[in-house]
Amino acid sequence: MNYWLMKSEPDVFSWDDLESKKIASWDGVRNYQARNFMRDQFRMGDRVLFYHSSCEEPGIVGIAKVVREAYPDPTALDSASEYFDPASAKAGQSRWLMVDVAPVKKFRQLAHLSEIRETRSLQSMLLLRKGQRLSIQPVTQDEFKTIESIWG
DNA sequence: GCCAACGTTGGC
Protein backbone atom coordinates (compact mmCIF):
# COMPACT_ATOMS: atom_id res chain seq x y z
CA MET A 1 0.00 0.00 0.00
CA ASN A 2 1.16 3.51 -0.86
CA TYR A 3 0.67 6.67 1.13
CA TRP A 4 -0.01 10.14 -0.23
CA LEU A 5 -0.72 13.68 0.76
CA MET A 6 -3.23 15.59 -1.33
CA LYS A 7 -3.82 19.30 -1.01
CA SER A 8 -7.15 20.97 -1.43
CA GLU A 9 -8.29 24.48 -0.76
CA PRO A 10 -11.19 24.09 1.66
CA ASP A 11 -13.03 26.97 0.00
CA VAL A 12 -13.06 24.87 -3.15
CA PHE A 13 -13.30 21.36 -1.75
CA SER A 14 -13.03 20.57 1.95
CA TRP A 15 -12.94 17.47 4.11
CA ASP A 16 -16.57 18.09 5.01
CA ASP A 17 -17.42 18.17 1.32
CA LEU A 18 -15.77 14.78 0.94
CA GLU A 19 -17.70 13.36 3.89
CA SER A 20 -21.00 14.55 2.52
CA LYS A 21 -20.25 13.28 -0.98
CA LYS A 22 -18.90 9.90 0.25
CA ILE A 23 -16.93 9.53 -2.96
CA ALA A 24 -15.26 12.35 -4.84
CA SER A 25 -13.37 12.64 -8.10
CA TRP A 26 -10.10 14.44 -7.54
CA ASP A 27 -10.39 16.61 -10.63
CA GLY A 28 -8.48 19.68 -11.66
CA VAL A 29 -4.93 18.39 -11.20
CA ARG A 30 -2.90 20.27 -13.82
CA ASN A 31 0.65 19.37 -13.00
CA TYR A 32 2.53 16.61 -14.76
CA GLN A 33 4.37 15.30 -11.76
CA ALA A 34 1.14 15.02 -9.79
CA ARG A 35 -0.63 13.41 -12.73
CA ASN A 36 2.15 10.90 -13.16
CA PHE A 37 1.94 9.87 -9.52
CA MET A 38 -1.74 9.11 -10.05
CA ARG A 39 -1.14 7.34 -13.35
CA ASP A 40 1.84 5.26 -12.30
CA GLN A 41 1.59 4.72 -8.58
CA PHE A 42 -1.92 5.26 -7.24
CA ARG A 43 -3.55 1.95 -6.40
CA MET A 44 -6.88 0.95 -4.93
CA GLY A 45 -6.80 1.24 -1.17
CA ASP A 46 -3.85 3.62 -1.02
CA ARG A 47 -4.15 5.98 1.93
CA VAL A 48 -4.32 9.73 1.52
CA LEU A 49 -3.62 12.49 4.01
CA PHE A 50 -6.19 15.15 3.18
CA TYR A 51 -4.50 18.54 3.48
CA HIS A 52 -6.21 21.92 3.61
CA SER A 53 -4.10 24.58 1.88
CA SER A 54 -4.36 28.32 1.28
CA CYS A 55 -6.54 28.86 4.30
CA GLU A 56 -6.43 30.13 7.87
CA GLU A 57 -5.47 26.77 9.37
CA PRO A 58 -3.33 24.88 6.88
CA GLY A 59 -2.91 21.26 7.87
CA ILE A 60 -4.01 17.64 7.59
CA VAL A 61 -7.67 17.09 8.38
CA GLY A 62 -8.09 13.36 7.98
CA ILE A 63 -7.42 10.18 6.05
CA ALA A 64 -9.02 9.19 2.78
CA LYS A 65 -8.49 6.22 0.52
CA VAL A 66 -8.29 5.62 -3.20
CA VAL A 67 -11.43 3.89 -4.46
CA ARG A 68 -10.83 4.22 -8.19
CA GLU A 69 -7.54 4.34 -10.02
CA ALA A 70 -6.56 6.98 -12.57
CA TYR A 71 -8.93 7.80 -15.43
CA PRO A 72 -9.35 10.80 -17.71
CA ASP A 73 -10.40 14.07 -16.08
CA PRO A 74 -13.36 15.27 -18.17
CA THR A 75 -13.19 18.84 -16.84
CA ALA A 76 -10.21 19.35 -19.18
CA LEU A 77 -12.63 19.10 -22.12
CA ASP A 78 -15.38 21.23 -20.61
CA SER A 79 -15.06 24.80 -21.81
CA ALA A 80 -17.36 25.92 -19.01
CA SER A 81 -15.06 24.48 -16.35
CA GLU A 82 -12.38 26.49 -14.61
CA TYR A 83 -10.13 23.48 -15.27
CA PHE A 84 -10.69 23.60 -19.02
CA ASP A 85 -7.54 22.79 -20.96
CA PRO A 86 -7.52 24.02 -24.57
CA ALA A 87 -4.72 21.63 -25.54
CA SER A 88 -6.76 18.65 -24.38
CA ALA A 89 -9.82 19.94 -26.19
CA LYS A 90 -7.83 20.43 -29.37
CA ALA A 91 -6.52 16.88 -29.14
CA GLY A 92 -10.04 15.62 -28.50
CA GLN A 93 -8.80 13.76 -25.46
CA SER A 94 -8.01 14.79 -21.91
CA ARG A 95 -4.31 14.74 -21.11
CA TRP A 96 -5.20 15.00 -17.42
CA LEU A 97 -6.21 12.27 -15.04
CA MET A 98 -8.04 11.98 -11.77
CA VAL A 99 -8.71 9.35 -9.13
CA ASP A 100 -11.70 8.82 -6.86
CA VAL A 101 -11.28 9.00 -3.11
CA ALA A 102 -13.51 8.28 -0.13
CA PRO A 103 -13.18 9.39 3.50
CA VAL A 104 -11.76 6.93 6.02
CA LYS A 105 -11.50 8.97 9.19
CA LYS A 106 -11.37 12.52 10.35
CA PHE A 107 -8.58 13.34 12.76
CA ARG A 108 -9.43 14.12 16.37
CA GLN A 109 -7.37 17.25 15.88
CA LEU A 110 -6.10 19.09 12.85
CA ALA A 111 -2.45 18.29 12.20
CA HIS A 112 -1.50 21.91 11.79
CA LEU A 113 1.35 22.70 9.45
CA SER A 114 3.16 24.52 12.24
CA GLU A 115 2.90 21.44 14.47
CA ILE A 116 4.11 19.13 11.74
CA ARG A 117 7.03 21.50 11.31
CA GLU A 118 7.83 21.17 14.99
CA THR A 119 7.73 17.37 14.97
CA ARG A 120 11.23 15.97 14.87
CA SER A 121 10.41 12.71 13.10
CA LEU A 122 8.56 14.51 10.31
CA GLN A 123 11.36 16.82 9.25
CA SER A 124 11.97 14.99 6.00
CA MET A 125 8.41 15.33 4.74
CA LEU A 126 8.20 16.87 1.28
CA LEU A 127 5.50 19.13 2.64
CA LEU A 128 8.07 21.00 4.71
CA ARG A 129 10.53 21.47 1.90
CA LYS A 130 11.01 25.07 0.87
CA GLY A 131 9.28 25.94 -2.34
CA GLN A 132 7.39 22.66 -2.44
CA ARG A 133 4.06 23.33 -4.11
CA LEU A 134 3.19 19.91 -5.47
CA SER A 135 -0.46 19.17 -4.77
CA ILE A 136 0.05 15.41 -4.66
CA GLN A 137 3.03 14.15 -2.70
CA PRO A 138 4.24 10.72 -1.68
CA VAL A 139 4.44 10.09 2.06
CA THR A 140 6.43 7.30 3.68
CA GLN A 141 4.74 4.69 5.80
CA ASP A 142 6.67 5.96 8.82
CA GLU A 143 5.49 9.50 8.25
CA PHE A 144 1.94 8.35 7.78
CA LYS A 145 1.92 6.22 10.94
CA THR A 146 3.51 8.98 12.96
CA ILE A 147 0.93 11.53 11.86
CA GLU A 148 -1.94 9.12 12.45
CA SER A 149 -0.69 8.28 15.93
CA ILE A 150 -0.32 11.90 17.00
CA TRP A 151 -3.42 13.54 15.53
CA GLY A 152 -5.55 10.70 14.15
C1' DG B 1 17.17 23.57 -26.89
C1' DC B 2 17.63 27.97 -24.44
C1' DC B 3 15.75 31.17 -21.47
C1' DA B 4 13.00 35.38 -20.38
C1' DA B 5 8.52 36.36 -19.28
C1' DC B 6 4.66 35.10 -17.22
C1' DG B 7 1.35 32.61 -14.22
C1' DT B 8 0.47 29.90 -10.10
C1' DT B 9 1.01 28.18 -5.48
C1' DG B 10 0.58 28.85 -0.84
C1' DG B 11 2.43 30.39 3.64
C1' DC B 12 2.63 34.38 6.12
Next chain:
DNA sequence: GCCAACGTTGGC
Protein backbone atom coordinates in the same frame (compact mmCIF):
# COMPACT_ATOMS: atom_id res chain seq x y z
C1' DG C 1 -1.49 41.76 -0.17
C1' DC C 2 3.32 40.24 -0.47
C1' DC C 3 6.62 37.50 -2.41
C1' DA C 4 9.70 33.34 -2.99
C1' DA C 5 9.80 29.39 -5.55
C1' DC C 6 8.60 26.88 -9.17
C1' DG C 7 6.32 25.28 -13.71
C1' DT C 8 4.92 26.49 -18.32
C1' DT C 9 4.93 28.97 -22.53
C1' DG C 10 6.64 30.64 -26.67
C1' DG C 11 9.97 33.31 -29.45
C1' DC C 12 14.23 32.62 -31.31
